[in-house]
Amino acid sequence: MSISKFNSEGYFDPTAYGALSVIDKEERALRAFRPIVYICSPFAGDIDANVKAARAYSRFAVEAGYIPIAPHLLFPQFLNDADPQERQLGLFFGNALMSKCSEVWVFGKNISSGMEAEIERAKWKNYRLRYFTENLEEV
Numbered sequence: 001m002s003i004s005k006f007n008s009e010g011y012f013d014p015t016a017y018g019a020l021s022v023i024d025k026e027e028r029a030l031r032a033f034r035p036i037v038y039i040c041s042p043f044a045g046d047i048d049a050n051v052k053a054a055r056a057y058s059r060f061a062v063e064a065g066y067i068p069i070a071p072h073l074l075f076p077q078f079l080n081d082a083d084p085q086e087r088q089l090g091l092f093f094g095n096a097l098m099s100k101c102s103e104v105w106v107f108g109k110n111i112s113s114g115m116e117a118e119i120e121r122a123k124w125k126n127y128r129l130r131y132f133t134e135n136l137e138e139v
Contacts, residue, residue, distance in 0.1 A: 039070035
């Protein structure tokens with residue numbers, strides 16, 4: 001946004017310019033900072049539906065002004081969740097990413113074993129936990 005030093009009638013108006021400049025600067029700062037949140041939702045079971053839901057949860061976080069991290073959308077791209085060693089590696093990677101997040105957002109009423117491990121770690125590390133329904137309502 002370009003702020004003019006002149007009012008709508010063409011007169012120099014330093015007071016209005018100064019006030020509008022401060023507001024513009026504050027709005028830019030708000031747009032620049034986005035906290036990172038960890039998206040905790042099911043993966044196993046109905047993988048297609050769970051991936052679709054995780055994408056929606058991530059989009060919800062973006063629209064709320066956050067940067068979402070959803071490891072269960074990333075790591076299955078190259079790790080085999082059916083292989084116990086690779087699953088453990090994926091959980092380990094997720095824990096490393098969780099440490100970089102300001103909050104952990106848990107979605108849904110069905111808590112999988114992987115989610116339970118993530119929630120327990122978040123509690124142990126004293127991370128802020130927020131719970132949401134499948135319909136994106138905070139509980």
